[in-house]
Amino acid sequence: MSQKVKREFDVRPEYLKSQFLDHIRTKGLPETCPFITHEKPPVDGIEVILQDFVISRQVLEKFGYAPCPICSPVKPKYVKGHLLWSSESKALYAVGHCCGHGFFANDSLEKALSQNKRAEQRRHVEAFIEAHWTFPKDLMAYWENLKPAVRDLDKVLLAIRVGLRPAVCKDIHRTTRDGGFLHIQQKVGETGSDGPDGLKIVEQRFGTIPVRGATVLRGGNRGISVEARISNVVAALSNVEWQTENEALLWICDQVDNDLFHMADFIRDAVEHIAKAIGDIAALQIFMEPENLDLISAWSLAAHGRQGSVSISNEGGMVTMMRGTKQHRRFRVPTTLTQQLAPAPALRDDEEGGGSA
Numbered sequence: 001m002s003q004k005v006k007r008e009f010d011v012r013p014e015y016l017k018s019q020f021l022d023h024i025r026t027k028g029l030p031e032t033c034p035f036i037t038h039e040k041p042p043v044d045g046i047e048v049i050l051q052d053f054v055i056s057r058q059v060l061e062k063f064g065y066a067p068c069p070i071c072s073p074v075k076p077k078y079v080k081g082h083l084l085w086s087s088e089s090k091a092l093y094a095v096g097h098c099c100g101h102g103f104f105a106n107d108s109l110e111k112a113l114s115q116n117k118r119a120e121q122r123r124h125v126e127a128f129i130e131a132h133w134t135f136p137k138d139l140m141a142y143w144e145n146l147k148p149a150v151r152d153l154d155k156v157l158l159a160i161r162v163g164l165r166p167a168v169c170k171d172i173h174r175t176t177r178d179g180g181f182l183h184i185q186q187k188v189g190e191t192g193s194d195g196p197d198g199l200k201i202v203e204q205r206f207g208t209i210p211v212r213g214a215t216v217l218r219g220g221n222r223g224i225s226v227e228a229r230i231s232n233v234v235a236a237l238s239n240v241e242w243q244t245e246n247e248a249l250l251w252i253c254d255q256v257d258n259d260l261f262h263m264a265d266f267i268r269d270a271v272e273h274i275a276k277a278i279g280d281i282a283a284l285q286i287f288m289e290p291e292n293l294d295l296i297s298a299w300s301l302a303a304h305g306r307q308g309s310v311s312i313s314n315e316g317g318m319v320t321m322m323r324g325t326k327q328h329r330r331f332r333v334p335t336t337l338t339q340q341l342a343p344a345p346a347l348r349d350d351e352e353g354g355g356s357a
């Protein structure tokens with residue numbers, strides 16, 4: 001490299017932007033750009049000249065990844081980075097995206113970006129996918145393991161809904177809005193007398209403890225199974241081909257806005273649906289506790305009479321449902337539903353711009 005090349009700039013060298021971009025698009029990696037300094041940038045006085053530049057595929061294929069002067073000066077590692085200028089050293093630095101975020105304390109880029117709403121939205125989505133680039137694979141693997149339990153969840157819920165009848169399930173589920181207590185209707189007043197003192201029907205709280213785990217019975221009509229719903233969402237993630245963070249970044253750069261937004265939605269949806277299924281399994285475990293089922297059976301007897309009542313019991317994992325005095329169904333709780341589940345992938349809560357944009 002020529003010694004005559006200018007590498008010190010007293011004022012922010014805005015005018016070098018296009019030259020730099022041109023270089024990484026066609027000629028070579030950032031560090032071979034003549035006006036770039038290879039040392040670590042100083043901590044103070046940093047200004048961002050270019051944020052999120054991306055080295056072209058053409059250059060990457062020829063020269064490989066770029067080394068980051070901060071964290072990996074000898075080992076090439078990045079495709080996306082930031083061009084920085086320091087008012088202290090007067091020099092220009094191209095740092096990897098790995099380290100660049102440390103320099104963004106002053107909001108300067110946020111301000112520049114917010115001038116363009118669409119660009120800003122895109123940047124938030126890009127940041128989201130970058131932060132969760134392992135999620136498509138992680139979620140698919142997690143779902144493979146979870147699927148048998150969710151399949152059994154669907155089966156047990158269907159058995160309970162049919163066995164206890166949908167209307168009764170609805171009454172039980174209603175307790176989630178009413179402080180958890182089951183209710184029965186009782187006649188008060190005197191038979192035969194007219195007027196305001198006559199026979200009235202009032203709702204009364206049944207028992208002394210609330211019913212538990214009733215959320216799992218939500219929705220009079222669940223429609224599509226939990227398994228099918230999650231499989232649909234996860235299928236959308238199965239097209240992801242990137243294996244490394246760099247490949248993910250290149251993929252992100254190539255996408256039109258809508259495809260990028262869809263990918264972010266798929267990731268969020270899959271995380272949300274999986275979390276919901278895990279919540280359902282936990283609720284079912286609580287719901288199936290023997291004392292809870294005894295409470296429900298006693299309530300049904302009081303509310304519906306011996307003939308119309310339903311009952312459900314759990315003896316050591318063997319579930320028996322009765323309608324009146326007749327046995328309706330007997331099954332064993334699948335072991336998939338009693339095992340401890342590994343924690344599901346959770347979104348990073350430092351997600352940029354989370355809803356505040």
Ligand SMILES: [Zn+2]
Nearest residue numbers: 068071098099
């Ligand atoms: Zn770095």
